[in-house]
Amino acid sequence: MSTENVLKVENITMQFGGVIAVDNMNLEINKGEIVSLIGPNGAGKTTAFNVITGVYAPSNGAIYYKGNKIVQNHPQGKMKKLYRGENPAMYESHRVLAPTPDKITCLGIARTFQNIRLFKSQTVFDNILIAKHMLRTSNVFTATFHLNGKEEARMREESERLLEIVGLTDVRNELATSLPYGKQRRLEIARALATKPELLLLDEPAAGMNPQETLELTEFIDEIRKKFDLTVFMIEHHMDLVMEISDRIYVLDFGKPIAEGTPEEIRNNPKVIEAYLGGADDE
Amino acid sequence: MKKQTKIIWNVGLILGLLLVLFILEQVFPSGSMLFTVLKKGAIYALVAVSMNLLNGFTGLFSLGQAGFMLLGAYTYGILTIPVESRASVYQYFDGGIVQFAIPVPLALIAGGIVAAIFAYLIGLPVLRLKSDYLAIATLGFAEIIRAVFQWDKLGPLTNGSNLLRNFPAFKSVLYPFIVAGICIAIIVMLINSTYGRAFKAIRDDEIAAEAMGINLAHHKRLAFVISSFFAGISGGLLAMYQTTIQASMFKSAMTYEILLIVVIGGIGSVTGSCISSFLFIACSEWWLRFLDNDNLYIGSFHVPLLRAGFRKVVFAVIIMCVVLFYRKGIMGEKEFSIEGIANFFRRKFKKEKVTEGGASK
Numbered sequence: 001m002s003t004e005n006v007l008k009v010e011n012i013t014m015q016f017g018g019v020i021a022v023d024n025m026n027l028e029i030n031k032g033e034i035v036s037l038i039g040p041n042g043a044g045k046t047t048a049f050n051v052i053t054g055v056y057a058p059s060n061g062a063i064y065y066k067g068n069k070i071v072q073n074h075p076q077g078k079m080k081k082l083y084r085g086e087n088p089a090m091y092e093s094h095r096v097l098a099p100t101p102d103k104i105t106c107l108g109i110a111r112t113f114q115n116i117r118l119f120k121s122q123t124v125f126d127n128i129l130i131a132k133h134m135l136r137t138s139n140v141f142t143a144t145f146h147l148n149g150k151e152e153a154r155m156r157e158e159s160e161r162l163l164e165i166v167g168l169t170d171v172r173n174e175l176a177t178s179l180p181y182g183k184q185r186r187l188e189i190a191r192a193l194a195t196k197p198e199l200l201l202l203d204e205p206a207a208g209m210n211p212q213e214t215l216e217l218t219e220f221i222d223e224i225r226k227k228f229d230l231t232v233f234m235i236e237h238h239m240d241l242v243m244e245i246s247d248r249i250y251v252l253d254f255g256k257p258i259a260e261g262t263p264e265e266i267r268n269n270p271k272v273i274e275a276y277l278g279g280a281d282d283e
Numbered sequence: 284m285k286k287q288t289k290i291i292w293n294v295g296l297i298l299g300l301l302l303v304l305f306i307l308e309q310v311f312p313s314g315s316m317l318f319t320v321l322k323k324g325a326i327y328a329l330v331a332v333s334m335n336l337l338n339g340f341t342g343l344f345s346l347g348q349a350g351f352m353l354l355g356a357y358t359y360g361i362l363t364i365p366v367e368s369r370a371s372v373y374q375y376f377d378g379g380i381v382q383f384a385i386p387v388p389l390a391l392i393a394g395g396i397v398a399a400i401f402a403y404l405i406g407l408p409v410l411r412l413k414s415d416y417l418a419i420a421t422l423g424f425a426e427i428i429r430a431v432f433q434w435d436k437l438g439p440l441t442n443g444s445n446l447l448r449n450f451p452a453f454k455s456v457l458y459p460f461i462v463a464g465i466c467i468a469i470i471v472m473l474i475n476s477t478y479g480r481a482f483k484a485i486r487d488d489e490i491a492a493e494a495m496g497i498n499l500a501h502h503k504r505l506a507f508v509i510s511s512f513f514a515g516i517s518g519g520l521l522a523m524y525q526t527t528i529q530a531s532m533f534k535s536a537m538t539y540e541i542l543l544i545v546v547i548g549g550i551g552s553v554t555g556s557c558i559s560s561f562l563f564i565a566c567s568e569w570w571l572r573f574l575d576n577d578n579l580y581i582g583s584f585h586v587p588l589l590r591a592g593f594r595k596v597v598f599a600v601i602i603m604c605v606v607l608f609y610r611k612g613i614m615g616e617k618e619f620s621i622e623g624i625a626n627f628f629r630r631k632f633k634k635e636k637v638t639e640g641g642a643s644k
Binding site for chain 1: 469472473476477478480481483484486487488490491492493494495496497498499500505509551616
């Protein structure tokens, strides 16, 4: 495995009003790895995801994707007075970079959501096909007058193949929301894959799943990672899944990263145990 | 059904419709109410479909349609009034400043383009808003445009609050049908393209659409501009149909009529909008006219309650009933198609066979 750096999060702080949701987070994800982000409820995991995918511009800090800076911000305006995080002046002289989520997806970072967000009125097949829109070369005129027949055919064929790989071909014409929960998760991951990402962010992919489904999901993630040559970064609460599949784990508590390491190291880290079970002095 | 047979069926259906219209025109006198309904219905069908593209397919609740129609109608009128009659039309403004006329089809397209340009400019700030707020902002825009066009200072261009008239109009009912038909066909093709799918994705879930690499601002603006373009063309057609235009015609009530057509037809159904447009116009202009007659006798029985304006009461009740019983409009999100009808009959036929078999036992 090469150690090429895919994602690097540098001194990211996300502050909402007076609340610091993510506090000076640093992390690195290398090519081909599966990295998990864990932490108690409200630790700021999803916020971290939202900052990486462009839903929020961070209050401070920078994010690099494959060595290129994609996000950078420093406290401005109202936030300048309110800011209580670290390194307030570190990025002040730098240019502000705050791309919208679609730009970040176009770079090759796709994601899924904690509460499944499929296109409700569309069929399974169309859900995948919509994600192919990003890779179009046609403009609105050529698309309207069907002058992009080749591209359209290619989009459909690729979507068809993707459905086959994830095993949803038999339900391709059903409404996305009529699928059972496990398959909806699968479809959401497949839809993210349709954008041909290099880095896949999964926000609690096993939420609400029983042990059997979780096991299947573990295999599925491993399978697609190999097949699509992916790097995976995920938030998860199911410890069996996390410990089984992750190469490395980051632990977040109250927005602050408290530990980092292999599953073995994390399991025995007293700080992590304290964060999850509560320290003696709490009681 | 195969794709080819489907196309043949559809083409046949369209030609058949045009033929029927042509024959109707030969048979009935040109002043017949039927033609009023057909002409106005075709025009309203186009603007309803263009509104559906925004409200039904992209999920942008916009109420600016009357404003864009006004822009289209005025552009058409201003550009096509023959040079020799400009002096009489612009009698208070020394014949106006535009001293040329262009062919009708070009003027219609120009009307669409002007509406689209305004939509682009308005869209820059307004499309950041969502749902009700967007509706209020676009409604406000339509009212402002109407007021601006009535402004005396713009008189040399717009003739102030006076009528624009003497521009070319259509005689045959085929004209609005063909123009509206082509425009609706283009909208349908857009909806079925990859851009149409992106619009539907935005309607279903903005956050997910954005996460799938669909640029929200760009696509919303695109839908808004295209919808306004076709609203502009339908405005031009409306000017042709009415033979005179005045800014005060394009009140917000007009937008509500169109919204009503879209809702009754089914938000997200093109054919629903078309069907309900004809039904709406027929009901409001023709079929219920007899209710306005306060001397209506059936035999020797004097029908009570009827008086001028009563049809509007009945019409309102009908609309309430439609909305109550068809929550999602006449068509819902489905489309009227040959295939659908074929399937319907096939199913019916099968069912009958089954019940027959049951009876013979």
